Amino acid sequence: MDQKDEHYFNEFSNSELKFYTVSVSLRKHLYLFKTATGMFSYKKLDLGTRVLIENMIIAKNASYFLDLGCGYGAIGIVIAYESPESMVYLTDINRRALWCTKQNIQINLPLEKDRIQVLYGKYFEPFNSKDVQFDAIYMNPPLRLGRKQFLRLFEELPIYLKKDGSFQFVIRRKMGAEYVYNYLIEAFTKQNIEIICKRSGYWVFNYLQG
Numbered sequence: 001m002d003q004k005d006e007h008y009f010n011e012f013s014n015s016e017l018k019f020y021t022v023s024v025s026l027r028k029h030l031y032l033f034k035t036a037t038g039m040f041s042y043k044k045l046d047l048g049t050r051v052l053i054e055n056m057i058i059a060k061n062a063s064y065f066l067d068l069g070c071g072y073g074a075i076g077i078v079i080a081y082e083s084p085e086s087m088v089y090l091t092d093i094n095r096r097a098l099w100c101t102k103q104n105i106q107i108n109l110p111l112e113k114d115r116i117q118v119l120y121g122k123y124f125e126p127f128n129s130k131d132v133q134f135d136a137i138y139m140n141p142p143l144r145l146g147r148k149q150f151l152r153l154f155e156e157l158p159i160y161l162k163k164d165g166s167f168q169f170v171i172r173r174k175m176g177a178e179y180v181y182n183y184l185i186e187a188f189t190k191q192n193i194e195i196i197c198k199r200s201g202y203w204v205f206n207y208l209q210g
């Protein structure tokens with residue numbers, strides 16, 4: 001893990017607090033994101049995140065969506081904008097990132113606060129005691145913590161993902177996209193796993209809950 005990434009998945013960051021603004025056009029709409037040191041890709045939107053956002057499938061009908069490991073909230077905010085009748089949850093373990101996410105909802109979707117929830121907690125922990133199941137979950141996973149931790153999420157998916165729900169995520173080819181694909185078709189069936197696209201060295205996956 002290099003120096004710039006060392007703290008982005010810690011609950012509290014020790015790095016000096018400096019704010020940045022990332023302005024970016026995604027799916028033909030301009031977004032402004034407040035970011036800060038101590039969180040993932042705070043100087044510009046990560047390329048993997050961009051490839052996921054540009055290619056992810058978002059249902060327009062009222063649905064429950066989760067941006068898992070939201071960072072400063074780009075994925076979940078785009079989903080909330082594009083699916084105006086849906087409930088969107090964004091979660092992370094980095095408090096500084098969650099603070100920015102709340103600011104970014106206020107900046108980009110000031111009238112939509114009632115249907116967007118920002119929660120602190122490890123992976124699905126924030127939903128342990130809640131009766132909520134998602135139509136779709138989206139993630140740019142923290143693979144620097146190891147693939148095993150990411151692959152373990154699939155064991156919990158049947159609890160949190162509705163039948164026929166989808167889990168869409170992005171993995172860099174160099175970070176083991178092919179390994180993950182082979183692992184998943186071995187563990188599930190080929191029908192459960194679709195590769196939405198391969199672009200700029202990133203693979204976007206869609207896992208369908210059977």
Ligand SMILES: C[S@@+](CC[C@H](N)C(=O)[O-])C[C@H]1O[C@@H](n2cnc3c(N)ncnc32)[C@H](O)[C@@H]1O
Nearest residue numbers: 009040049069070071092093094122123140142
């Ligand atoms: C690769 S970054 C992606 C951030 C954001 N979704 C984006 O695309 O810019 C992964 C995120 O997962 C968060 N994370 C790491 N471990 C986590 C865990 N156990 N539970 C929830 N989030 C976690 C990190 O804090 C980080 O914000």
